[in-house]
Amino acid sequence: MRLDRLRRLGAAPLLAAALAGCGGGSGEGLDANGRPLDEGGGPGGPLQPTFASIQANVFTPICTACHAGASAPAGLRLDEGSSYALLVGVASAEVPGLQRVNPGNPADSYIVHKLEGRAAVGARMPFGGPYLDDATIAVIRQWIAAGAPQGTAP
Numbered sequence: 001m002r003l004d005r006l007r008r009l010g011a012a013p014l015l016a017a018a019l020a021g022c023g024g025g026s027g028e029g030l031d032a033n034g035r036p037l038d039e040g041g042g043p044g045g046p047l048q049p050t051f052a053s054i055q056a057n058v059f060t061p062i063c064t065a066c067h068a069g070a071s072a073p074a075g076l077r078l079d080e081g082s083s084y085a086l087l088v089g090v091a092s093a094e095v096p097g098l099q100r101v102n103p104g105n106p107a108d109s110y111i112v113h114k115l116e117g118r119a120a121v122g123a124r125m126p127f128g129g130p131y132l133d134d135a136t137i138a139v140i141r142q143w144i145a146a147g148a149p150q151g152t153a154p
């Protein structure tokens, strides 16, 4: 009896944490553990739908664990100096009929398919997880929908 009650209580905080990760607007970049991607005062600032912010909050801290250097998977390097030129308007290695980032078209951008776990080839990214939360993916989609500019607004 008592043990069952404790077990039920024990599950509640986990659920609350999972739900909390789904909230927030563009200023609330959280990773899959509900941990802020950036505290807000750091070098990247809060996650915003700009290339610089996505680079600082997502690509550099999360993706370059694998996507860096000469042996980067699928030839995709996501370090600050390489990522834009290898993403925007560039055909996917896995599904060459799709661009990695198709400016103005998040639904047809292979990076979005990979982040949402619905790509035709290979695994969901980041490979092995933890995966990006919905709010973070929404910010990346927003940047692509705006034409995937390299700089901020004119």
Ligand code: HEC
Pocket (backbone or CB within 6 Å): 058, 059, 062, 063, 064, 065, 066, 067, 073, 074, 076, 091, 092, 093, 094, 095, 100, 110, 111, 114, 121, 122, 123, 124, 125, 126, 127, 128, 132
């Ligand atoms: C633990 C290693 C690892 C991490 C971290 C990782 N990836 Fe990958 N990625 C891979 C591997 C391996 C492949 C090729 C196999 C596959 O697709 O499953 C790949 C393939 C891709 C592709 C397909 C490229 C193409 O041209 O077809 C994209 C896009 C991608 N990753 C984006 C990302 C993004 C964005 C992140 C960060 C949010 C990320 N990956 C994090 C290992 C990783």
